Amino acid sequence: MYPVDLPALADTDLTSASEHFLSALEAKPFSNEWFQLSQTSKVEITAANISQLQLFEEDQPGFAVLALHPPDDRTQVVALYLHERWWRLDDVLRTSSKSRSGLVSVQSMTERVIVFLLSQVVERPSLGEVFFSLHPCAESCKVLWRDQRAVGFYTVKHKGSLVDGWSSCCYLLPVLDTVLVRRSCRRRGFGLQILEDFCSWFSSDEYLGVSSPLSPSMAAVFRTFLQQREEHRERLYEVEAPGGWTQRRNIWLGIQLGRYALDVSEESTPTPGHTQEKEGNSLSQLGCETSLTSQSTCNTKNPLHEQKIILPNQRENPTSSTILGTGCSCAAHADNLDSRLPIRTKILKQTLKSKATLSTKNRGSRGNAQKV
Template identity: 65%
Template sequence: MYPVDLPAVSDTDLTSASEQYLSLLESSPHNEWFQLSQTSKVAIIANNVRRLQLFEDDQPDCLLLGLHPPDDPTQVVAVYLHEKWWCVDDVLRTSSKSRSGLISVQTNLERVIVFLLSQVVERSSQEKVLFSLHPRTESCKLLWTDRQAVGFYTFKHKGSLCDPWSSRCYLLPALDTVLVRRSWRRRGFGFQMLKDFCSSFSTEKFLGISSPLSPSMVAVCRSFLQQHKEHLEHLYEVEAPGDWTQRRNIWLGIQLGRYSLGMNEERSPTSELIKRNEGDDSTQKTYNCRPDLTSLSTCNVSNPLVVKLCDPSQGEGSPSSKIAGTGCSCAAQANNLESGPPTGPPQSSRDTKQALKSKRSLSAEPHIEVQETEETQRCAKQIRRT
């Protein structure tokens, strides 16, 4: 069995076990080794162990111990859970057949998996962390395939607070971050997560995806909207908290060429992205997909991008990832959550219809010119005959 299949562990127990074990290492060093492969191993000593904070602004702290090579403290090769060391790959696995597809995160061990995916697994020794830490209560779903966790996405509920220090709250559900592991991309998982998000809020008239959108995320949105036309006028790129001045219709933006699409994304519109942070490798995390919807990020297929809708520390910012943030406006009152758009249809809807109308009229012009040319020729022939 793997850690996620073992009994649940509370925050207190996880932190307490980590602190006790580290104190033991510091007081009486063990002559133990963790075998990475047949040819390499790492000594389990205090100098090779560091504390990992699991959650953003965590009070009290929830700590996990990570084992790293002596020459590279930024890397994590194993974590301490259930009184033993586990390699990272094993922590991402499950022996349960019931874990398949997208499953809501509920236990601390599942949140450890989200942490490893966003902070450890997709990071090379030269890269910075792709995602900022998620809050302890972040709504999240893990994607399980072949008994291993291959990605996740996080989202904000309508009415949930943008931050714990103000009364600002989201005015619509918003897909926040998405990530698919590099080795599992281009298999339609980004499309699957966007579809699951929209299906989860089928009763909502408007849905958001946190800004900015990476080229990979745009490609996923385009493919999704082409197949689900009922969402054409209901899916928006948004900045927190998502009032009408902070929404841009995604389909209209695609039709007007406001988004860039890389060659790879055009050939494979369902390519995954990470939405949330810094790192633009053709995946966006608005992280990104905190862009890899994977970045979900600025979006290079190799690097996820992460994005958080609110960052009160900057007044406007949204750097939950390391990308430029999006601001939160004035506090939203509870009675405003159900308020619809301003009187009359939203500008984006009118723009959409006008753009499509213009497109049709332009496509008709060549036909008119041909008719006029043929009529002119007939008149000329009649004159010559006369």
């Protein structure tokens, strides 16, 4: 069995177990204990090789987990201390339960540790990118499980939830905030599966948001998804917090008008029904990247951390207008704003129809620009 399969840890148990282990280690500094990574590799368990990793945002409770590092590289994590023992990093991301499959809501502290590992440890940003900011301890998340391994996750800001901890601003619609799929699992339809799950989760909401800005890879997957699911074209908006109508941009309209730089490598993403063709691909690699991710607009305390990821040549969205009124501190006010339809939504069909007519007249010169 693996950590996620063991009885759930209480919030305080994780920190207290870490403190107890460190105290015991300091009491016997020359215990000569080793952690076996493989048949030919091991790491000595000493205070110098151990650090405490903070799991949540700075203003959240101070839950931390112990991490074991090689003596010559403290940026590399090889094991975590959970359930009073050390576990290899890859084992923390695994499950022995075959029923744990697909997108599963995060409920336990161990599952939140998995989200932390995927976003902060396993994920190694490329040049020009920055790390994900830490998530709140009560963030709504779903982990994507495939072949008994955690291969990705996504987080959501609920309608009516506070935008931050120091103002009374609330989100005016559900917002898909962060999405991550491991590099070894890309182009297998998982991005489409996440978008489908998000739309189904909030099926009763007329409008859904996605944190701005959209990365080129995410825009490409949205293009494929909305070409297949026309009923969501007028539901999905790129938004800035808290998501008033002046802070929303219809994603499908933006794609048709060429407002997004699309990552063409993501356009080959298979539909969920075709993912079985590549089941032989290995999921054991720890190398990964954010195949679908967008900037969180709720964390404004630190300009660096509010960027979930920055991709080269990614266009920045202009500063949005402020919403009408004096604030969004109550649900009643949120509902009133949410009922005001923007002009762009009313003319969406007319705009796309005109563009389709123009595309037909110029088909010879434009080729298959929209082909996936």
